[in-house]
Amino acid sequence: MNWILDNLDLMLELTLQHIRLSLPPIILGFLISxxxxxxxxxxxxxxxxxxxxxxxxxxxxxxxxxxxxxxxxGISFLSEINITIALTIYAVAILTRSVADALGSVDPAVxxxxxxxxxxxxxxxxxxxxxxxxxxxxxxxxxxxxxTVSLVTVGILIGVQSLGYLFTNGLQRxxxxxxxxxxxxxxxxxxxxxxxxxxxxxRLMPWAxxxxxxxxxxxxxxxxxx
Amino acid sequence: xxxxxxxIDWLFAAERLSGSSPVPLRIGEHLLYTFVAVLVAAxxxxxxxxxxxxxxxxxxxxxxLSGAARALPSFGLIILLxxxxxxxxxxxxxxxxxxxxxxxxxxxxAYAGFEAVDxxxxxxxxxxxxxxxxxxxxxxxxxxxxxxISGLRSAVLQVVATVTLAAYVGLGGLGLYxxxxxxxxxxxxxxxxxxxxxxxxxxxxxxxxxxERVVVPAGVSVGRKGxxxxxxxxxxxxxxxxxxxxG
Numbered sequence: 180m181n182w183i184l185d186n187l188d189l190m191l192e193l194t195l196q197h198i199r200l201s202l203p204p205i206i207l208g209f210l211i212s213x214x215x216x217x218x219x220x221x222x223x224x225x226x227x228x229x230x231x232x233x234x235x236x237x238x239x240x241x242x243x244x245x246x247x248x249x250x251x252x253g254i255s256f257l258s259e260i261n262i263t264i265a266l267t268i269y270a271v272a273i274l275t276r277s278v279a280d281a282l283g284s285v286d287p288a289v290x291x292x293x294x295x296x297x298x299x300x301x302x303x304x305x306x307x308x309x310x311x312x313x314x315x316x317x318x319x320x321x322x323x324x325x326x327t328v329s330l331v332t333v334g335i336l337i338g339v340q341s342l343g344y345l346f347t348n349g350l351q352r353x354x355x356x357x358x359x360x361x362x363x364x365x366x367x368x369x370x371x372x373x374x375x376x377x378x379x380x381x382r383l384m385p386w387a388x389x390x391x392x393x394x395x396x397x398x399x400x401x402x403x404x405x
Numbered sequence: 406x407x408x409x410x411x412x413i414d415w416l417f418a419a420e421r422l423s424g425s426s427p428v429p430l431r432i433g434e435h436l437l438y439t440f441v442a443v444l445v446a447a448x449x450x451x452x453x454x455x456x457x458x459x460x461x462x463x464x465x466x467x468x469x470l471s472g473a474a475r476a477l478p479s480f481g482l483i484i485l486l487x488x489x490x491x492x493x494x495x496x497x498x499x500x501x502x503x504x505x506x507x508x509x510x511x512x513x514x515a516y517a518g519f520e521a522v523d524x525x526x527x528x529x530x531x532x533x534x535x536x537x538x539x540x541x542x543x544x545x546x547x548x549x550x551x552x553x554i555s556g557l558r559s560a561v562l563q564v565v566a567t568v569t570l571a572a573y574v575g576l577g578g579l580g581l582y583x584x585x586x587x588x589x590x591x592x593x594x595x596x597x598x599x600x601x602x603x604x605x606x607x608x609x610x611x612x613x614x615x616x617e618r619v620v621v622p623a624g625v626s627v628g629r630k631g632x633x634x635x636x637x638x639x640x641x642x643x644x645x646x647x648x649x650x651x652g
Contacts, residue, residue: 234610235607235610238562238603238606238607238610239602239603239606239607240562240565240566240569240602240603240606241566242566242569242570242580242583242599242602243569243583243598243599243600243602243603243606244599244603246583246595246596246598246599247596247599247600247603250408250409250592250596256592256595322475325472325475325476326475328476329475329476329477329478329479330478332478332480332481333480333570335480336480336570336573336583336584336587337587342478343478343480343481345481346478346480346481346484346485347484347573349484349488350484350487350488350573350574353488353492355485355488355489358481358484358485358488359485361478361481362477362478362481362482362485365476365477365478365481366473366476366477366478369475369476370476373476
């Protein structure tokens, strides 16, 4: 317990550093995967290719990716940008599929209605399809965000400071409380970002289905004449 | 880049087979830890997932658990357990952490597989006089198998990634080359091992992708897309939730 009280400053500093490292991959991942997901959704030919590549990239273990990327990109092994790019790749890998699925989940009748009302492809995408695809996209974004926050810790192995420092330092000094504090802080940061995304989703997308009992939803699903 | 050819040289050097740390041994360790952990996790998670899927009870708990587990940093969990169980028993601690990390995906795969079965199919099975036990084994388990395999696939990949990190606490496996290489600045060894780890993960992924196709029961047209139990939107959310983080 004493360790925690003595090291509040360190914990705060590492938490802020951790958040600073987590946000760029989440934001960049989202921005990149919206057009990619659209391409995957819109063109059957690219769909298989894009989603397969995304799946394969997502398969590569993080520590291996941190080592493989620098020589390819010509950057230093120990640089922060290495972590940012690797984690952005993971976020894109998760989100491209989400965006493609989300656009696919939009009711075709609604899309046809928009077309019939004279919406061009661009306006239809931004004002009808993308907003309706929002809830499913958000579900993917939350998964990507939480896994990004947890993966940032691996960066400590190649020397990038984050809450992961509490793990390696705690092991070296055999301080259980330090490692435990690290795990708890990472989970808290993940839950905080997740909650913020969920809140933003409710604010920005009042049309999203409210969370309700899953069984009722399943029953409604099977009763629908779809 | 020269480093890449150096890494290839490192991979195919004669010492990789005969030296003090031969590659086949490390691959074997990596696979063994993965296999044991996923097996133990499956023994725990599959019956539990089936129970949740069949009865429909406890689903919120399972969803919450999977969500929380995704936030858990795998590297931190290993070190936490090593300090808890004792540094001398690091392999045991590491395997426990692999099991903890593998359970959520398998659990999600098991119950999602059951949930994806069209309620009308189950009603039909009941109507022709099947007992609950028969419904379970002859309807729900076969139809849910592809999603269960998909859950196992996520779990295997998660554990392969986490075994890599466990080299830091003295566990063997392919991650050892990277951890050792970092300390000595041997970039050829690090890159060679990283390529090997990536290849291992991709091969396992392909293996399970194939298995997912094979287990689709005859008569079910295109597997998951064949039956339409829930709305597209809901299925998309569900499938997203099966994917879990990497270690």
